[in-house]
Amino acid sequence: MNEIDTYIAQFSPKIQLKLQEIRQIIQEVLPEAKEVISYKMPAYKMNGILVYFAGYSGHIGFYPTAVGIEKFKSEFGDYKWSKGAVQFPIDKPLPKDLIQKITLFKLEEDLQKAASKKLATKK
Numbered sequence: 001m002n003e004i005d006t007y008i009a010q011f012s013p014k015i016q017l018k019l020q021e022i023r024q025i026i027q028e029v030l031p032e033a034k035e036v037i038s039y040k041m042p043a044y045k046m047n048g049i050l051v052y053f054a055g056y057s058g059h060i061g062f063y064p065t066a067v068g069i070e071k072f073k074s075e076f077g078d079y080k081w082s083k084g085a086v087q088f089p090i091d092k093p094l095p096k097d098l099i100q101k102i103t104l105f106k107l108e109e110d111l112q113k114a115a116s117k118k119l120a121t122k123k
Helices: 003-009 013-029 065-075 098-120
Strands: 034-038 042-045 049-055 059-062 086-089
Touching: 003 013, 003 034, 003 042, 013 042, 013 049, 013 059, 013 098, 034 049, 049 065, 049 098, 065 098
Parallel strands: none
Antiparallel strands: 034 042, 042 049, 049 059, 059 086
């Protein structure tokens, strides 16, 4: 059992299902990313952390950082959101397409930052 499995196992079966679902959605976009625990939450990392998620009694928190929220906030509809997070209610289907779009955006941002950094070190 890895750290993410251990994290998910602490929740009720209903929440575990949602956590496994969001994990699968993210892994479809980030098959090469490393799963880590950061800030006591599951996270996905390439050059830097891309997205986090966390379980709560009434929702799944999805944390694509402020840049990810800002870019997609117009698509959140009735979801509660803040500067760095969006909440997906446990009793509603997860918005797979939206989660994947945000995650892909974060991947592209990460790759661009890494390329810029690499270019800067060559100068």
